[in-house]
Amino acid sequence: MADGEERGPSIEDDLRRQLEIAQSITHIGSWEWTIATGAVTWSDELYRIYGFEPRSVPITLEFFLSRIHADERDRIEREIQAALQHPGRFAYRERVVRPDGSLRTLDTVGEAIVDAHGASLRLIGTCRDITEVVARDERIRFYADVFEHAEIGLCAFQLDRKHEPPVLRLTAFNAATERLLGAALGGQLGQPLAEIIPAFDAAMQGAARAVAAGGAMQQLAPLRVHAVPGAPILTATLFGLPRHHVGLALEDVTAQVTGQVIQAGERRALEMLADGAPLADILSVVVRAIEQASVDTIASIVLLDETGTKVQHGAAPGLPEAFNAAVHGQPIGPRAGSCGTAMYRREPVIVADIERDPLWDDHRQLARQHGLRSCWSFPILDEEDRVLGSFALYHRAPRDIDDAARELMNRAAHVAGIVLSRRALDEQRRALVGRIEAAREDERTAIARDVHDHLGQALTALKLDVGWLKRRTSDETLLRKLEAMACSTDEILRSIRRIASDLRPGILDELGLRAAIEWQAEDFTQRTAIPCTVRAELTDLELERGLVTNVFRISQEALTNIARHASATRVEVTLGLTHGRLHLEISDDGIGMPEVGPRGTTLGILGMRERAWRLGGECTVKRRLPHGTVVTVVVPLRFPAERLA
Structure with missing residues (x-):
């Protein structure tokens, strides 16, 4: 180089600068400790790693140890002594405390330089700041632990687009997945979803492919993976993962689903009980609910x-x-x-x-x-x-x-006990009501007979006496009085006959149900001016007295309701036999009414239903289209005991 020319950076300076840049980028600092003199040197990056400005403090072994976390200081001293006693490569991890109190984690790698006799002359090494790496690794380990130890099944599938339609292949799973699926999956990595979980039908696989392709998370309906006793009912949630993967979360909801099924069955059974449904139908609901909640199970109630x-x-x-x-x-x-x-x-x-x-x-x-x-x-x-x-x-x-089945059976037996106890009480109550009604009918019959026979005969005799007097007097005033007495006697006799008929129509016992219904319709028309036609296909069967009475009273109540509420212009009554049952239908063209459920609240309708139930039949009240109401009574035929003998 010519005299007077400015000298440029040397190769050594370039290398030093490149080293400093590399250390800054990689967060790696270098150090050297000369044992004989105790001198310690740090690179600029190592100062920064320790939280100091480059060359801002003198470095000694004691200063270095003071920056080590107190919990690790003794261990690091032992590491240094071991490096001096056993020259060669060494490595350890340390935590240092910066001036601001923050902690950094460093990986130290070094080597002991020895003389010709093998004695250590100096230690040189590097420190890499791995704080963020450690934190990331800890997070990964934490998530891995969560993944592995989660109580719900977690697994991942990759979307393989080499096939049409694309295939989802297993890439990861946790222990809970194996437990819920009842299978070891270690040898099934890479296998299709359809083979690992056969219960996933085409629609479910389509949903999984859509999520893997970037679609929104989907919650699938509960499914039973295997149709074997004890197999759990699982919910499956599909969620998207990076690189065309889909995550599948499986959760055991057997208890919840079973509980919902049983509760629904119990609720339906109790509703049917309150509605007066047949006992066999109610018990069948309980049985079906238990069967639905169990696998390969047949339930029975005796x-x-x-x-x-x-x-x-x-x-x-x-x-x-x-x-x-x-x-x-x-x-x-x-x-x-x-x-x-x-x-x-x-x-x-x-x-x-x-x-x-x-x-x-x-x-x-x-x-x-x-x-x-x-x-x-x-x-x-x-x-x-x-x-x-x-x-x-x-x-x-x-x-x-098992315990689950034992609890299920206890619950079912308890509900069945409620149903049977309540039905027994209902039957006792209705039997009592039936006896009361029968006694009331007997009393009505007796009163009607007494009124008709005794009062009627007495008034008839009085009318004859009045006629006798009329024939034996010519006094006009007396004749008018006697005529008025005769008219009053006739009116009283008509009232007596009407009262006797209301109490117990004689035609009901003398001519039977058909004639009584026809008489009832005629009387209804006379009292209300509403035409009431009867179509009776019932033969002159001699039916049991209680059946005849209750059907007649149901018809009487239905016609009374029409007269009071229907605003009808026409009433039709049909009486006949259908498959060994007595069938009565009363329909009108009035304003109609809201359709009455089995638990209708009006006393009249409840009374009609109770009468039909005591006869082993049913009474329904429904809206008639386009307008009006239909009362239908269906009861099994019953005959007098002497006829059956």
Whole structure:
């Protein structure tokens, strides 16, 4: 270089500058410690890593150790001593405290430089600031732990577009996924979703592909992965993940779904009970709810007969009719299968294998014929612990009961007990009401007979006496008085006949229901001026007195309601027989009424329903289109006892 020319940066300066830039970019600082002199040097980046301005403080070993976190200081001193005693490469991780109190995590890598005799001369090394890396790794480990230990199943699938339609392949899963699916997935990475979860139908797979392609999160309906006993009911939530992946969250909602199904069944059964529905229909609702909540289960309710010694069929729509017929009438006892024994012992009887259990010795062939292998039975008790029946679950394979099934059966037996107890009370109440009504009808008949016979005869005699007097006097004043007395006597006689008919129409007992209904319609027309036609296809059958009376009273109440509320111009009455049942229909063209449910609140309608129910039939009140109301009564035929003898 010529004299007087300014010298440019040397190669050494360039390298030093490049090193400083590289250290700044990578957050790596370098250091050197000369053992003989104790001198320590730090690079500018190492100063910055420790939170100081470059070359702002003198560095010594003691200063370095003072910046180490107190919990790690002793360990770092041991690391340094080990490096001096065993020259060569070394590495350790340390936490340092900056002047502002913040912590940084460093990875130190160094080497001990030795002389010809192997004695350590100096230590040199680098410190890399890995604080953010450690934090990120900790977050990753945390999320991995959450993923692995989550109680819900978490798994991921990649959208493979090499196929049409694209295939979702398993890429990750946690332990809960294996537990919920009941399968080990370690060897199924890369397998299609449809093979891993066969319950995912085409629509569900389409939804998963849509989410993987960037669609919104989707919540699928609950599904049962495997149709086997004890298999959980799962909810599946699909959510998007990066790089054409879809996440699948699986949660066991067996208890919730089962509870909802059972609650719905219980609510429906109690509504039907309040509505007066047939007992068999109510019990069938309970049975179906339990079957819906269980897998491969057939539910049954049997009743204890009035003698307390025999089984009566209650409801078992899932069992063969031949099996139900064979069970009906069987005696209960200490070895009477599951149900008969449960009612006899007044405690649950669990038979896991019918083929092996001695309780089924007398009934094993019957169960074998219909493919039944296990039966659990819980007695149905009322509030006073009286046995009403038994609730049972049958299976077509040997099966022992678990806690969930035991709780389910307890609940079902409790609800069945409520239904049976309430129905028994209703039947007792209605029987009492029926007896009261019968006594009232008898009293009405007696009063009507007394009024007609005694008062009628007395007034007839009085009328004859008045006529006798009229024939024997010529006094005009007296004749007018006697004529007025005769007219009053006639009016009183008509009133007596009307009162007697209202109490108990004689035609009802003398000529039967058909004639009484026709007379009732004619009387209705005379009183209201509303035409009332009767179409009677009933033959002159001699029907049981209680049936005739109650049907007549229902018709009477219906016509009374029409006269009071309907504003009708025409009434039609139909009386006939349909499939061995008496059928009465009364329709009008009036203003109509809101359709009355089974729990209609008007006393008149309730009374009609009660009368029909006591006869083993039903009474419905419905709107007639385009306007008007229809009252329909259907009851089974009943004949006098002497006719049946």
